[in-house]
Amino acid sequence: MTPVPPVRELPALEVGRAFPLPPLVDAVLPNGLRVVAARAPSVPMVELWMRVPLPEAAEGPALAQVLADTLFADAEGADDLLGRAGATLGAGVDGGQLSVSASMTAAAFPEVLDLVAGALTGAAHPDRACEHAVRRLTAQLGPLRAQPRILAQDALRRHCYGPDVPPLLPDEQTLAAVTADRVRQLHHQGMRPRGALVVLVGDLDPTAAVNHATTALSTWPPTATWPCASAGSSASAGSLASAGSLVSAQLSESAQPSASAGSLVSAQASESPQPSASPQPSAPARPSASARPSASAGSSASPHPLASPHPLASPQPLASPQPSPHPRPPDSAPPASSPGTAAPSALTPTLPLPPRRMRSAGVAVVGRPGAVQSQIMLVAPGLPRDDPGFAALSLANCVLGGFFSSRLTVAVREERGLAYRIDAVLDELLDEELVFLDADTRTDATEAAVRQIRDELLRLAERPPSAAETDAAREFFTGMTALGAASQAGLAGALMNLLQYGLSPDWLRTFPQRLAEVTLGEVARAAQEFYAPSRFSGVIVGDPSGLASQDFDLFARRQ
Numbered sequence: 001m002t003p004v005p006p007v008r009e010l011p012a013l014e015v016g017r018a019f020p021l022p023p024l025v026d027a028v029l030p031n032g033l034r035v036v037a038a039r040a041p042s043v044p045m046v047e048l049w050m051r052v053p054l055p056e057a058a059e060g061p062a063l064a065q066v067l068a069d070t071l072f073a074d075a076e077g078a079d080d081l082l083g084r085a086g087a088t089l090g091a092g093v094d095g096g097q098l099s100v101s102a103s104m105t106a107a108a109f110p111e112v113l114d115l116v117a118g119a120l121t122g123a124a125h126p127d128r129a130c131e132h133a134v135r136r137l138t139a140q141l142g143p144l145r146a147q148p149r150i151l152a153q154d155a156l157r158r159h160c161y162g163p164d165v166p167p168l169l170p171d172e173q174t175l176a177a178v179t180a181d182r183v184r185q186l187h188h189q190g191m192r193p194r195g196a197l198v199v200l201v202g203d204l205d206p207t208a209a210v211n212h213a214t215t216a217l218s219t220w221p222p223t224a225t226w227p228c229a230s231a232g233s234s235a236s237a238g239s240l241a242s243a244g245s246l247v248s249a250q251l252s253e254s255a256q257p258s259a260s261a262g263s264l265v266s267a268q269a270s271e272s273p274q275p276s277a278s279p280q281p282s283a284p285a286r287p288s289a290s291a292r293p294s295a296s297a298g299s300s301a302s303p304h305p306l307a308s309p310h311p312l313a314s315p316q317p318l319a320s321p322q323p324s325p326h327p328r329p330p331d332s333a334p335p336a337s338s339p340g341t342a343a344p345s346a347l348t349p350t351l352p353l354p355p356r357r358m359r360s361a362g363v364a365v366v367g368r369p370g371a372v373q374s375q376i377m378l379v380a381p382g383l384p385r386d387d388p389g390f391a392a393l394s395l396a397n398c399v400l401g402g403f404f405s406s407r408l409t410v411a412v413r414e415e416r417g418l419a420y421r422i423d424a425v426l427d428e429l430l431d432e433e434l435v436f437l438d439a440d441t442r443t444d445a446t447e448a449a450v451r452q453i454r455d456e457l458l459r460l461a462e463r464p465p466s467a468a469e470t471d472a473a474r475e476f477f478t479g480m481t482a483l484g485a486a487s488q489a490g491l492a493g494a495l496m497n498l499l500q501y502g503l504s505p506d507w508l509r510t511f512p513q514r515l516a517e518v519t520l521g522e523v524a525r526a527a528q529e530f531y532a533p534s535r536f537s538g539v540i541v542g543d544p545s546g547l548a549s550q551d552f553d554l555f556a557r558r559q
Contacts, residue, residue: 019482021509022491025206031222032194035213036495036505037206040488046109046202047492048116050100051500054093055190059178062170064093066133067183067191071100071119073129078115087112098191103489106203110212117216123187130180138175145169148368152375152541155366159539160358160379161430193220197499201492356430357381361537363450363552367544373420374446374542378437378453380535382426385433385501391514392522393426393530397435398473399465399523400424400456400531405472407456412439418449435530443543447550450540454554457533464524478512 024038057063068091072078082089085108091100100120104112144150154168200209358381383390394402401408401424412419422439441449465473485491485508498507533554540552 019485019509019512021506023206024495024505025210026505027210029193029210029214029217031217031220032192033196033198033213033217033220034499035198035200035210036499037200037204037209037213038491038495038505039204039206040201040491041106041203042488044106044203045488046104046106046200046204047488048100048102048104048109048113049199049201049492049496050098050116050197051094051496052098052100052120052191052193052196054096054098054186056096057182057186057190059174059182060166060170061093061096062137062175063178063182063186064096064098065137066130066178067125067186068093068098069133069137070125070129070183071098071123071187072115073126074124075115075119081108081111081115084108085112089116109200109202109204109209113212114216117213117220120191120217121220125180125183125187127180130178130183134175134178138172141169141172141175148371148375148541151366151368152377152539155364155539155541156377156379157430159361159364160537161356162359165356165430192222193217194222197496199492199496199499201495202488356432358429358432358434358537360535363537363554364539365544365547365552366539366541367547368541369543369545371541371543372443374441374443374449374540374547376437376439376441376446376450376453376538376540378536378538379429379434380530380537382433382435382530385503389522389526390426391511392518392526393435394477395470395473395515395518395523396460396465396526396530397424397426398476399469400460400527401437402473403476407460408437408453411456412449412452416448416452418442418445418452422449422453437536437538443546446540446542446547447552450552450554454533457531457536460531461528464527465520467520470518470520470523474515474518477515481508481512 022038022040024036026034026036028034054064054067071091072089078089081087085104087102087104087108089100089102089112091098093099100116102112102116150168157165157168198213200206200213358379363378383393398406400406401422403409406424408422408424412422419439419441423436425436425438427434427436437453439449439453483490485494494508495505498505540547
């Protein structure tokens with residue numbers, strides 16, 4: 001007889017334990033590049049995350065995507081270095097920003113940083129590589145357009161913000177207009193370090209890492225011909241982001257967050273001496289939405305407010321091939337700034353557009369003939385993360401649909417089987433902070449699912465979150481904050497997201513404290529103020545014949 005193993009007693013949960021922010025250095029280099037380096041030596045690896053704002057161009061995100069695809073195309077010796085160092089390196093575009101991410105052994109970190117710096121300051125974007133990138137991206141347009149979530153995302157943007165919102169995907173003609181000259185011009189005249197951000201996390205000395213970055217990127221000119229998208233021009237950035245985020249979420253592998261300028265700050269200065277780089281004092285500015293994160297599909301399991309699942313993020317982003325560094329091909333052209341190179345035509349500056357605000361437009365049905373399930377996307381105005389009421393709103397949102405024990409999940413999915421998935425998240429769309437309700441359901445159950453969502457919103461106001469529900473949400477947030485930042489990559493992502501939202505790295509430590517101080521009354525007021533059904537607009541994408549007899553005007557009625 002097999003003996004029964006003794007029951008092992010589990011350790012008690014340490015609810016409310018402060019997140020131990022690691023030693024870090026936060027510095028703005030002389031050329032305006034902000035570098036945050038944190039020591040987290042759990043394994044002998046280093047994470048490098050970078051965001052660089054890009055100026056607008058007539059070709060929109062298509063030009064930026066080709067730039068990202070060819071950033072390392074002429075980096076000599078890169079294949080050998082990455083193979084020897086066991087490193088990964090990629091570039092993409094997200095929200096009008098160039099994103100670069102790398103993971104490497106600690107020993108190879110200086111070499112990989114030098115490789116990235118060399119590409120940023122001198123990439124040639126060879127003709128052949130640019131032509132290949134255009135062909136590959138064009139070939140991906142068809143499969144992307146066939147994705148139901150792409151269709152729903154595009155419809156939601158136009159329904160809530162007007163028909164003039166740029167489409168998520170560029171058309172073939174726009175991509176075909178991208179030339180290598182234009183890519184080189186965008187890079188060497190428009191991409192600058194001022195407003196860009198680098199996050200370094202791992203088994204490193206923060207001060208030495210910042211000093212190395214200062215040296216490696218010292219030749220990068222600080223100013224561009226055209227203003228950068230995230231340099232305080234929220235409106236213009238938003239217009240670029242609206243179309244740019246498409247490429248980031250769908251065509252790029254490395255969609256990481258972005259940059260903000262800030263003054264020299266040293267967190268835990270007693271543990272981390274200041275870098276030798278000369279600080280450039282500048283007032284911290286809250287980046288535009290294009291410079292802020294939109295959670296990628298990879299974060300869909302996390303309810304953390306800085307890594308919340310974004311309803312507009314594709315669940316299955318198509319991967320672009322990892323930029324594969326290789327020697328410069330024979331036909332490659334030198335950078336546009338090189339002597340003897342004909343000066344290409346100037347980029348077309350775009351006038352800033354006024355900030356967009358969601359319009360109350362009810363719920364629209366968008367046909368997708370033959371679809372076997374419907375996508376429900378509803379949005380309502382929310383709060384920025386630096387608002388004093390954001391902590392209470394976060395708890396109310398978590399109780400409603402932020403985790404698996406939430407009211408929406410239990411009522412819509414578990415008890416009635418009306419949805420395969422249903423979430424409530426706080427995120428941004430076109431420069432505006434919103435509450436998102438997102439669900440997938442059967443065609444014949446769509447009206448019932450929408451009706452149940454409406455009923456749960458009403459119930460949230462009539463029966464605000466109880467003490468038990470609020471405490472569970474509070475503990476969940478606190479635990480996910482620590483869990484999300486436990487790995488080197490998680491901490492790098494959290495730091496990048498914080499800076500994109502204009503928040504201090506110390507937010508990781510202080511937000512759980514703010515959550516602990518929120519009262520039941522504040523949560524109730526947030527539930528009543530932000531979740532009235534009449535505040536929501538959105539789209540339902542599904543088979544028109546199956547949805548024709550169903551009523552979706554529930555959210556247009558004043559309660």
